[in-house]
Amino acid sequence: MFLRFWNSFLKNDNKISMTKNLIFQDDFSNKFWRVSVENSTLTVIYGRIGTAGRSDSKEFPSNLEAEKEANKLIAEKLKKGYEEDNNINFSEADFWNIIERAKKSSEGDYEYQADLLTELLQSRPISEIIEFDNIFSELHRKSYRSDWWGAAYLINGGCSDDGFDYFRAWVISRGQKAYYEAWKNPESLLKYINEDNIGECYAETLMYSASIAYEQKTDKDDFHDKTYSLPLPEIVFDWQEDDDSLQIKFPKLFKKCKDLGF
Known part of the structure; x- marks a missing residue:
């Protein structure tokens, strides 16, 4: 089954919640990459589509720094050929x-x-x-x-x-x-x-x-x-x-x- 994710972005009362979902598919690869920020915590989940993938999390001194790092990582992935996937939902x-x-x-x-x-x-x-x-x-x-x-x-x-x-x-x-x-x-x-x-x-x-x-x-x-x-x-x-x-x-x-x- 295709691994499902969600896209969301929310800012209020200095709280940050954002998620970006990208995929890379060609004749040899079928990968997903997802970054999410909850306040000052940045989490990346990545792997082959159809699997739960691997997860890495990192704490930053502030919400803003976590958001900046997420945007930097997104830009790097887009340059490597990843594309946004907007047809996905909340997964296990x-x-x-x-x-x-x-x-x-x-x-x-x-x-x-x-x-x-x-x-x-x-x-x-x-x-x-x-x-x-x-x-x-x-x-x-x-x-x-x-x-x-x-x-x-x-x-x-x-x-x-x-x-x-x-x-x-x-x-x-x-x-x-x-x-x-x-x-x-x-x-x-x-x-x-x-x-x-x-x-x-x-x-x-x-x-x-x-x-x-x-x-x-x-x-x-x-x-x-x-x-x-x-x-x-x-x-x-x-x-x-x-x-x-x-x-x-x-x-x-x-x-x-x-x-x-x-």
Whole structure:
């Protein structure tokens, strides 16, 4: 699928939000390059069209210096033969970039990360806030799996239906790498638990960041009329609460949770 991006430019109250999307296509290349500025942070995402690409971010002393550097980079790319791509929209790569930025600034506080996420989304066009929530919902829905529920049960010392919703939001809050590693093997989540968060790996408020940003930006309460949701997949549990099936399924995760008191 063609990797989608967005173009936007916003200045108010000394805040800067801008994005420029370029592509380079010939007989040998099929590349995208995107630069975005959020206040004094400049981020470049680049790679082959159809992939998430690589991302580099840099902080500048001021918003103006970040904007000047972005314009300089754009001019350099245009001279090399890149062209503007205006027929693109918000992508999963954009979604993870925003998640990572909020995570980096939150210092491990999930509530604060959700607040930062709301702030970042408020600076985006309404269509992107809606698409962010759609991407979140799809990632969240696809992770409704028996093995993830088993991992949640170990990590949090039990897991209700609602708790499993909040746990999957927590995995998303850890970022793209954590999510897709857990997609392959939920036992990989042992890297993200410690004595401070064991038993409390929930991120409920992250589930509402987009709707809050939308309501604050529009003063409307029709957000859920504009987003979509699909039914959850069927689950066939391959573990039991009252036997050693989880210990057998996730030996390393089981050991770490036990060592941490669970």
